[in-house]
Amino acid sequence: xxxxxxAINGAEVNGRFTADGKDVLEFLGNPAxxxxxxxxxxxxxxxxxxxxxxxxxxxxxxxxxxxxxxxxSSGIEMLETDTFKLHCFQTLTGIKFMVLADPxxxxxxxxxxxxxxxxxxxxxxxxxxxxxxxxxxxLFDQNLKLALEVAEKAGPFGPGS
Amino acid sequence: MSRPPGRKQExxxxxxxxxxxxxxxxxxxxCKDYEKDEDVNTCLERMGYGIGVRLIDDFLARSxxxxxxSYSQTADMIAQVAxxxxxGVTPSVSCSSAAGNEFSLILDKNPLVDFVEELPAERASLCxxxxxxxxxxxxxxxxxxxxxxTFLQDRLKGxxxxxxxxxxxxxxxxxxxxx
Numbered sequence: 001x002x003x004x005x006x007a008i009n010g011a012e013v014n015g016r017f018t019a020d021g022k023d024v025l026e027f028l029g030n031p032a033x034x035x036x037x038x039x040x041x042x043x044x045x046x047x048x049x050x051x052x053x054x055x056x057x058x059x060x061x062x063x064x065x066x067x068x069x070x071x072x073s074s075g076i077e078m079l080e081t082d083t084f085k086l087h088c089f090q091t092l093t094g095i096k097f098m099v100l101a102d103p104x105x106x107x108x109x110x111x112x113x114x115x116x117x118x119x120x121x122x123x124x125x126x127x128x129x130x131x132x133x134x135x136x137x138x139l140f141d142q143n144l145k146l147a148l149e150v151a152e153k154a155g156p157f158g159p160g161s
Numbered sequence: 162m163s164r165p166p167g168r169k170q171e172x173x174x175x176x177x178x179x180x181x182x183x184x185x186x187x188x189x190x191x192c193k194d195y196e197k198d199e200d201v202n203t204c205l206e207r208m209g210y211g212i213g214v215r216l217i218d219d220f221l222a223r224s225x226x227x228x229x230x231s232y233s234q235t236a237d238m239i240a241q242v243a244x245x246x247x248x249g250v251t252p253s254v255s256c257s258s259a260a261g262n263e264f265s266l267i268l269d270k271n272p273l274v275d276f277v278e279e280l281p282a283e284r285a286s287l288c289x290x291x292x293x294x295x296x297x298x299x300x301x302x303x304x305x306x307x308x309x310x311t312f313l314q315d316r317l318k319g320x321x322x323x324x325x326x327x328x329x330x331x332x333x334x335x336x337x338x339x340x
Contacts, residue, residue: 092221092228093303113222120222124215131214 008038045100057098061088087112095119111151118143181275188289198286205288209295210302217300220246232329235306236264239297239327248272252325262329265313267322280317288312290323297327307331 005024017023028036045053057076065075079086080103087099089112097112097119122140123129129137187208191201224242229235233256240254244266252266273290280287288294294310301308307330314320 091218093218094305095218113225116218116222120215120218124218 005038006044009036054098057086057088058096061090061096089113089116091116105151107151107154111147114147114151115144118147177272177275181272184273184292185276187292188287192284192287198284201284202286202288202291205291206295206298209292209297210299211295212292213296213299213301214303216247216296217303220300232262232264235301235329236266236327240266243300257326264327264329266325266327268325269322271316271323274317277317279319285318288315289317290315294325297325301327301329 008024008027028038061075065073068075075090076088078088083103085101085103085105085108087101087108089097089109091097097115099108099112099115101108118140119135122137122143123135124131126137126139129135188201188205191204195201195204220243224246226238226242229238236254236256240252245251249272250268250270252268255265255267257263257265271290273293277289280289288311291312294312297310298308301310309326309328309330311326312324313326314322314324316323
């Protein structure tokens with residue numbers, strides 16, 4: 001049904017194996033390991049898929065803002081399908097932040113702005129990060145993860161529910 | 162300053178003295194490294210540019226300001242919001258050309274020169290705060306506004322006031338290609 005196992009007992013799962021090389025099916029097959037908590041979700045995109053998505057969307061965004069009947073359109077803000085919603089936020093400096101989320105998830109606008117703050121803090125203020133390069137900053141990843149967790153926990157009604 | 166999520170808001174201010182001393186040390190070192198004043202000025206401007214291209218996103222993320230629709234709005238934004246946010250001072254803005262693309266920011270107080278009276282004789286053409294010009298230029302460039310930013314007057318050089326001139330170089334074109 002298109003869902004995959006994302007984590008077992010809190011440890012992330014990559015394909016069939018956990019981070020420390022255990023075979024997931026084996027682990028689940030052994031009753032001695034119960035009770036076990038399993039997190040399901042949609043497949044995470046691979047880096048390649050992310051790049052393809054980003055470049056395709058970048059072009060669509062540019063075409064969209066040209067075609068828009070509104071003058072001075074700010075481009076595509078949201079793409080809605082049956083199975084997911086893609087939210088996009090473009091900053092005045094031209095950077096686009098994109099979030100793929102469940103259609104029922106609320107609070108994505110706030111999340112996008114939070115991600116902008118996290119980017120401007122942990123990526124831009126890192127002197128060893130060069131602009132326009134992939135972001136490989138520990139602190140950025142950590143804080144991003146935290147922000148995502150907060151947004152996910154908030155569920156369909158947004159944070160503060 | 163950055164605020165880690167989930168933790169109590171700590172008082173993240175550091176000492177103003179430390180900041181001013183750091184800037185002074187930077188300029189002093191550049192003066193040792195370069196003989197000519199122009200070289201020091203260029204270096205300061207370049208450093209400022211590197212800061213500006215990063216600072217702009219911090220400014221936009223934190224101040225949540227809307228897009229400016231005119232040069233005059235932009236100049237006001239720089240003086241009243243940005244300078245206030247980062248240096249705690251609010252320069253006054255005036256438009257100095259009929260074409261509407263040249264502006265002056267007059268700085269009453271400038272924290273960077275808190276402890277500097279005047280320039281030494283051998284450094285008469287040093288633009289001590291040239292870093293600021295670079296910051297403004299870099300920040301404007303990232304929002305697709307090309308500008309020239311220089312010190313028109315400098316109290317350190319004996320002028321009456323400290324004045325930064327911003328000249329916007331091109332009419333903002335229709336944004337055909339968003340980055």
